[in-house]
Amino acid sequence: MLYAVLGAIAAIYLLRRLQIRLRLSRAKHPSLRGHAKLSRRMARLVPFYEYPASELFRVDNAPADIAAARQQGFERLAQYFRDSAPRTLALSEQLEDGIPDVQFTNAYRVPFQFSRYVRQHMKTGLLAQASSGTRLQDLDGNWSYDLTGAYGVNLYGYDFYKDCIDKGAELVKALGPVLGPYHPVILDNVQRIKALSGMDEVSFHMSGTEAVMQAVRLACYHTDKSRVVVFCGAYHGWWDGVQPGPGNQRRVNDVYTLNEMSENTLHVLRTRKDIACVLVNPLQALNPNGGANSDSLLLASDRTADYDRKAYTVWLQKLRQVCTERHIVLIFDEVFLGFRLARGGAQEYFGVAADMVTYGKTLGGGLPVGVVAGKRHLMQRFKPHKPTAVCFARGTFNSHPYVMGAMNAFLQALDEPAWKMDFEAVDALWNTRAEHMNEQLRLADLPLAVANMSSIWTLLYTRPSRYNWMLQYYLRAQGLTLAWIGTGRFIFSHNYTDSDFEAVMERIVAAGQAMQADGWWWHDGQLTNKEIKRRVSRELLETALPWLRLKDRTLRHGAGHTPE
């Protein structure tokens, strides 16, 4: 009898655990991205292979004349870069021999199957010597429009930040780089950030990644819970603790990567007892559950983006409600978008208040920074009634006087008539510009479209193709500077005038037309994105399991062969 009762209790317990686990599984995004552990394991299994030069221009089975036109186009562009920017290219090449970040970004500009050939034959410049207005100048004196936005830092134009840095340096120069004692300008910064964020306290860090680390640590400390929820595809910096998937070798077991805009996720938040905080990167509204769009992932033409402000607002409201009910700390990570959408950031733009907000990038007035703003009860780093249970956070360069000075110039400018923005008008302006761009792309009959969230854009490809990643080189040749993720993200600074924008639009259309003329978007009338994915999967399988390989295929396998 006793055994039967114990057995029944154990069975109920196990069933309950199973139910909880199933609920969590249902709240994951069905894609591989939604399964961090699995995708980390899978990433290790993907073998290297590449297309040999003889096939590189016709992996879509294009006829010989199209392949020849593509190759000529490729060589013409490479020659153009060599001729127009010899000094920039020569020094850029030297950078590779000592900066792993350069090696990494160069390797991942295009899908890995094409990467080595492209890297060897198409050199692009990585250095600039001046900026002015919306443009950058390379070492050979060429000016180009900047679509990188300095990873999001550049909101008002580079000249604005030069000014912030100068003003800030002037303000603090008597103190110099003293750390420990604060420069008094910090008080004004704290007051201003509190007013902008609606929070009670502020802490300063050296980068956005560190701000996120601190916010998460504080949330766990004050809730006495250890689990962190991030949403599928969302970037929160490169700390292991919010990056459980590929790119991080450590086993991170306390992060749940859940499906954004999903009732199943709300259900998990409502029913689990172990969740300390939920991190939201509002940029995900442009592409919920999608990762950062990068040209290295452009195997086909299935890049997506679909920004729906209303739907995302409703989602954030629901999230707010469940977090309040369950005492889960809601953290808005505004490192990227802060100050771009509204003066009070995403909180104001979507009308939803967070418990903590992280900022960075533009808030430093051009210098490196990370900031956490939060409610008083969440920001404290010790508990008076538990003197040894502290929440430790330091950082040698936190509150550096020069950063505080530049930040102060930035924050003061927000109130100056010259820099005050009517954000609804800004939103409307960039939406109109995006519509205009799409109209031009349609008129030019190009298989391209843009999607945008205010001044953050991504380029979409509307016809199945293996070669969309080539567009980044045509754009560069038109005098447009892109970040290493290529056409995945264009970040416009808000000093783009209509004529600057017209110039960029004309160049995008011209780049597309040149790419079209060189045959890259040739289509046999049958190829679908699904078919492309199927072929790539087969190639991966044949490389991993060579005995499956078909006789007529000539892929290059493994990393050990001699580069051409």
Ligand SMILES: Cc1ncc(COP(=O)(O)O)c(C=O)c1O
């Ligand atoms: C939303 C978000 N959080 C955090 C970070 C990390 O900031 P940092 O690169 O300054 O460490 C980034 C950087 O792009 C970001 O976009």
